[in-house]
Structures are given as structure tokens and as C-alpha cells.
Amino acid sequence: MGIIQSLEKRRSYYNINKNLQVSVAEAGALIKKVVELVPDAFNMKSARVATVFGEKHDLLWDSIYEVFGGKVPREKIDSFKAGAGTVLFFYDEKTVKALQEKFASYAANFPVWANQANGMLQLAVWTALREAGIGVSLQHYNSVIDEKVKSLFSVPQEYVLIAQMPFGGIGSEPGPKEKENIDDRVMVIE
Incomplete structure (x- = not known):
């Protein structure tokens, strides 16, 4: 599958379940490979990932519900808990600070670059999981x-939490994507 086709298949899946198309070991290995391959500025390798499965995944979403004290509807939290796992995305503030000290003239940019690299990682993991037949959303x-x-x-x-990515088997496909006039956001200059 080419990058365009993979990105077209990458959607937010909210109806997920615990039935993965691959084993937990295969999903974990896929996520590790993506983390290894995604680039970042100055090769800082600031991204950190924790992937939780099974009871730990369920505990995560029950804890999220408790932390919010009921302010987030239980049904919404349970839709994420219904999945097989969650990828937690972080960046390592210690790594960022070390590079800020080493390259002082770029110091203000390193937190920005760490977030940019994390965004690339999130998209890459999301797309790779989808290629493996797994439904994903980003929270x-x-x-x-x-x-x-x-x-x-x-x-x-020192790990800064950026996002949570619940994933699982696909219960149903999302509706069609709304088309936009992409020319409103993209200029082609010759």
C-alpha cells in the first residue's frame, strides 16, 4: 500500500473492540518499529511511548473516568476502554533540556521540535496500525x-504526556469524510 492510500484509510474509529487482527506481540513490535523509524530534529529521540493492553488498558480508562469525576460521560470513556490497547505518547523533557543546554542558540526551538516529532510519530503509528487492520482514534x-x-x-x-491512542478491532466503519476545498489551505507557487 502506498503512503496516500494508507493515509486515506487512516480514520478515527470510535467503535472498536478487543478483537485485534494481529497478536499483542505483533502490535507491540509494529509500534516499536515505527518509533525507531520516525525522524526528529537534531536526532534528539525525545519521543517516548508506553503501550498498555488487557487489564492495564481497562485500568487506564477507568482511572481517566475517575480523574474527571464524571465530567466526561461514562459512555465515551467506555468506547475507548472497549478497545484492545492504548498507546500513550510522551516526550522526555530531560532529553529536550540537555539539547537546549548543548545548543543554546536553538534552545527555544527544542520543545517545539519535540512536539512536532511526536505529532509525526502519532500519525505514523496511527497509519501503521490501520494498515494492520486495527481501528484507532487519538485522544x-x-x-x-x-x-x-x-x-x-x-x-x-520528566516524561510529558502528549496524547492517548486507543485502538482495537473495528466494530464498524466511520461515515464518509466531509470533503473540503483544499485550495483554501494549500498554495502551489510556481
Whole structure:
């Protein structure tokens, strides 16, 4: 499958289940390979990923519900919990700070570059999982859940949580995407 076809298949799947098309080991290996391949500025390798499956995945989403004290509907949280796993995306603030010190003239850019690299990683993982027949969505419950996630999974304090990516078997396909006039956002200059 080419990159354009893969990106076209990458959608937000909200009706997911615990029936993966691949084994937990295969999903984990796929995520590791993507993390290895995605580039970042100055080769800083600031991205960190934790992937939780099974009971740990369920515990994560039950804990997210508890942290919000019912302010997020249980049905919404349960739709993510219904999946087989969740990828947690972080960047390592210690790595970023070390490069800020080493390259002081670029210091202000390193947090921006860490976020950019993390965004590329999220898209790449999302697309790779979809190529494997897995439904995925991207969620942003941070910074409200940051401390809970760190305590649940012994995540180092210097890791900054960026996003949560629940995934699983596909219960149903999402509706058609709304088409936009892409010329409103893209200029081609000759």
C-alpha cells in the first residue's frame, strides 16, 4: 500500500473492540518499529511511548473516568476502554533540556521540535496500525490525567504526556469524510 492510500484509510474509529487482527506481540513490535523509524530534529529521540493492553488498558480508562469525576460521560470513556490497547505518547523533557543546554542558540526551538516529532510519530503509528487492520482514534485527556498515568505505570516524572491512542478491532466503519476545498489551505507557487 502506498503512503496516500494508507493515509486515506487512516480514520478515527470510535467503535472498536478487543478483537485485534494481529497478536499483542505483533502490535507491540509494529509500534516499536515505527518509533525507531520516525525522524526528529537534531536526532534528539525525545519521543517516548508506553503501550498498555488487557487489564492495564481497562485500568487506564477507568482511572481517566475517575480523574474527571464524571465530567466526561461514562459512555465515551467506555468506547475507548472497549478497545484492545492504548498507546500513550510522551516526550522526555530531560532529553529536550540537555539539547537546549548543548545548543543554546536553538534552545527555544527544542520543545517545539519535540512536539512536532511526536505529532509525526502519532500519525505514523496511527497509519501503521490501520494498515494492520486495527481501528484507532487519538485522544487528549492530558494534562488532567498526567499524574495518574505516571503513578499507574511508573512513568518517569520528566516524561510529558502528549496524547492517548486507543485502538482495537473495528466494530464498524466511520461515515464518509466531509470533503473540503483544499485550495483554501494549500498554495502551489510556481
